[in-house]
Amino acid sequence: MSTSDDPTVRPTGDLMLDERTVDHLLDGLLGPQEVPAEYVAVVDMVRALSLPPSPAELSMQTVAVEAALTELALRPAPRGSKTPTPASGQRWSERSRFFRAKVASLVLVGTLIATTGLAAAGALPAPLQDAASKVLAKVGISVPTSDGHPASSGEEISKIATTTDATGVDKGAGISTAASGGRSQAGQNDKPSPPAAHPANPSQPAPNGAHGKSDASHAVQDPSGNAHASGAANDPSASGQEHGKSRAPA
């Protein structure tokens, strides 16, 4: 490329440096006082380009070296080996992406926890509920599918919970029955639930509740007397028509 096709530079001769000066400047051998005034900023710039690496630039060293060692260890023996060389350049890229993905994973886990609670409460739209049921089953969390969905919506259950005149066991039984579509027998056998089912501190949720599982019998036995059918019924975000359905375990 010639300089004549560059319209922004000044004509040849203006600001022209001899070859030796250009070489020395680019090699970082010239100080600002050794170049024409117009090139002082260029000298500073070239020096900045070759500054020692910052700690941030070297932050990947451990991973990079480890990846290189792994690749070297995986290399096939020079002779007689039919093991193919691993796809060079892929592993470390994946690892470096892994660290970036970590942040995204944390966000995902948070979302999963919230989603698990909603799914356990049956508060997700049917396609999501089914998907959540399948996915969570694989990690040992039991969540109902949309098939066994009771007719009652979270909004209805919530209404019962807040407007009924009944108290204590009677109130809980009514809510439980509505929430389970009539299947729940909670509160109808006059047996107190086992102590283990209750948290030591009434203000803390029961262990099941911590996983977002809806269990109407727990609501019935709430020692505070403020019965609640499920997390969905009490969750403002789950009280809408679309995803406010409360469910009891089958």
Added chain:
Amino acid sequence: MGPIEDFERTIQAARDGQGWALGELFRNLYPRIVRYLRVLEPSDAEDVASDAWLDISTGLDRFEGDEVGLRAWAFTIARRRMIDLRRRRARRSGPPRRSLDERARGGAIEEKAMTQLATQAALERIATLPPEQAEVVLLRAVGGLPVAEIAKIMDKQPGTVRALQQSALRRLATQATERTEEAITR
């Protein structure tokens, strides 16, 4: 970025898979390659550099030469990786990448955080040059390579490389002068 201490021993140890030697090579080569790629391929600089690093670290058996030769070899690998990426991108007809001008005006936050401010500012100035001029300056100043090696890497005549570096420096000086004049008139 200084020289590699005890070059021959370090290279041999790296070939033998010794971590300290690979670390030494990483510290000497990787930041240079990333700076070079941040101007020429800003969107994928880290990924291309990491691919190049693996090629370098696992291909040392094929390398013969001195320290300048090692850097030239490393930049050749990085440049080929960059060209491969551009070809793949062209085949996919992927989304357009930020232009060098856009890169010079802004730059991603993480990129800025990765480099010292003075170096980052210098890279942004270099990014305003035409690509070939920028590449020559980077290979000279960041890569520490002589004209003859750059000519081989870029597949050009040494005279062409000299013309490119002369043009680049003049343009950078002109820009610096204009910025100074603007600052005075304000």
